[in-house]
Amino acid sequence: MASSVEEVNKSVRAFMKVFAALIILTFITVGLSMVEMPTHSMNILVGMIVAAIKASLVGLIFMHLNHERSTVYKILAFTGVFAIVLFVLIVLAHGDRLVDPNF
């Protein structure tokens, strides 16, 4: 956690860089969505990768997750597990087939 004046000043410069990066990535997101990729799934994948990069920047820099106490990571580890389970459940449901193929 940044506490000294020097450290805060250093963070401020990082905030501005991230701000610029987020704006640029937003334009990239919109631009990429207009490109006709071989399949639309690829558009979705690329879009989500860009969004994940943006989200990481916000999380790591703005939310100070790049230098946080271990307690926070321990809390988030649980969330990570549960969030993954939530997404896997959907995959399981999608793979679920009824016995009657004509249903």
Added chain:
Amino acid sequence: MDIPYTVSARPDTGLFNAKIGIWLFLASEVMLFGGLFSSYIFLRVGADYAWPIHELDVWPGFVNTLVLIGSSVTVVMAWASLKLRKIGMYKVYMTITVICAGIFMGLKAYEYSKKFKHYAVKLTDGTILTGHLPHGYEIEFGEITELSMTIAGENKAVSAAPLSHVLPFVEGEIPTFTTAEGEELTLDEAGWSAFHAQIIDAAEVKLANDKAALVAAGRGAEADLKYLLPDTSVTLKPATPLKVRVKPSKIYGYTGDTITFRDGTTASGKLINDRMTLEVDGVDARSVPDAEKSLAWKPEYLGDEWKEEFVHTRDSALTHFADEYPSRDPSKSATLQKKAFYLHIHSPTPEGHAADGDAHSAEAKAPSEGHGEDAHAGGHGHYPEVILEKKDITFFSNYTPKLNTFYAIYFTLTGLHGLHVVAGALVLLYFLVCNGKMLREDPEHLANRVEVGGLFWHFVDLVWIFLFPLLYLL
């Protein structure tokens, strides 16, 4: 009592307490939104219709993305300024953050209100016509000479309430009514409650008589069981035949000769008009096996001119795609399918014909507006107006969760996110307005508060970073 560890870190966790609190809360929030994002995937993968792509106006979402990113920066700068004891800058940054939240919600309201006024009408062959209902959609039903209703005793949930379920839709003066006994009745608050009380009294008398008869017959045990007031069926005849004009959602249903209101009142008469006037701004033929045979091109609806326009747009989109991406399967490109089979309409007559000259199209438009038949309709002139037969319509809705699962998840996700924006903005506004004393006496404590409020605000931004591409772009 002072709350411990609001400023200094608690030795075992290494953090001040509020920060542990906010991270626990955010951890639960991740799972809340995670569940909703996974519902989004589920609905999208399982959709049995063309999932809307590039359906929403991109610019409000785009501007909102920039606004939220900007406010994320300002809230973190507010925190940094406070840490450096630049009080003036802290206030400026916090104010900008709250204003950004206001802009975000303002744009959201603009987007929502547009959707509430925009309609999609699904025809029996799968064609979807989109547009606006210049007069709303109401059915007209006339020649009603009798209202039949049931006034519930105690064993029925629905009781006749014509004052609020029938009379509001009657056109013109409300006449007096005659009861089966030949009494004259004015259906107003006083008249109805007197009549209602009379019916209930009669029902009570009947119940008492029934019980007495059972007791007299030596069946007292049965009499004890019979305690519910009976229902009473009533027919009322209006002095002059009634005509109603009502939204289909305000009644139970209708056929060619009967109409049933929400309170169970039924009336026989004659259906006068249940056609729908729609200002068409789009024809989505993606679900129609043969788009050229879509009902939309019936001469009474959009007709051959628009069909030609559609065919022209479709063929040029398909040709262009084939030239550009020769190796790809056109049926697999969702964006091409949309471009080719979803005709957007921006003018009252097809552009291909208007190209001859503006005067020509103006001429073509003038007589159609002059038709006496729909003199009251007189559309805005921006879109062709069609009058749809009820038999051709299977479903219609404005752009709300009722329309399809895309809008259901759209409103769920953006609505919940919007609530978070409002809540976060209120908390930050509270720090700015009500924490003046803390700012003077214990700025470090306030800095911690702002950090915690900021963490929530960043999370809200983070959710939007995923929502924007998923809902608006992909």
